[in-house]
Amino acid sequence: xxxxxxxxxxQESRDRYLTLTYCKLSSAWxxxxxxxxxxxxxxxxxAKSREMYExxxxxxxxxxxxxxxxxxxxxxxxxxxxxxxQDVIDRIQEHELEEKKMHSYAVVPPPLLPPEDxxxxxxxxNG
Numbered sequence: 283x284x285x286x287x288x289x290x291x292x293q294e295s296r297d298r299y300l301t302l303t304y305c306k307l308s309s310a311w312x313x314x315x316x317x318x319x320x321x322x323x324x325x326x327x328x329a330k331s332r333e334m335y336e337x338x339x340x341x342x343x344x345x346x347x348x349x350x351x352x353x354x355x356x357x358x359x360x361x362x363x364x365x366x367x368q369d370v371i372d373r374i375q376e377h378e379l380e381e382k383k384m385h386s387y388a389v390v391p392p393p394l395l396p397p398e399d400x401x402x403x404x405x406x407x408n409g
Contacts, residue, residue: 292396293396296396297393300393300394332346352373352377
């Protein structure tokens with residue numbers, strides 16, 4: 283009984299440690315990514331390459347413009363006609379479907395096993 287309690291406590295403390303470490307590392311990584319993505323030269327280079335790709339693939343331009351339009355209209359807050367109401371409803375439904383699709387694609391990896399569970403175990407049952 284004590285053995286199982288101790289094993290359970292060790293596992294919980296290990297999970298807490300891994301969670302804390304993950305939070306620290308992910309916040310540091312997010313800060314680095316934000317700093318890199320905010321770089322002026324990088325944004326200019328991305329705009330240039332985006333223009334080139336949008337010339338080759340016009341549907342990419344349409345997708346980007348629709349997304350930007352939806353973001354702009356979403357911040358306005360007032361709806362003046364039935365057509366705008368319908369547009370807002372359609373945008374919300376489309377956004378929800380997109381989110382559901384993205385959530386279905388997401389995979390949560392299992393936590394790493396402790397060292398004693400990672401060892402290869404061979405049981406000889408030949409006699």
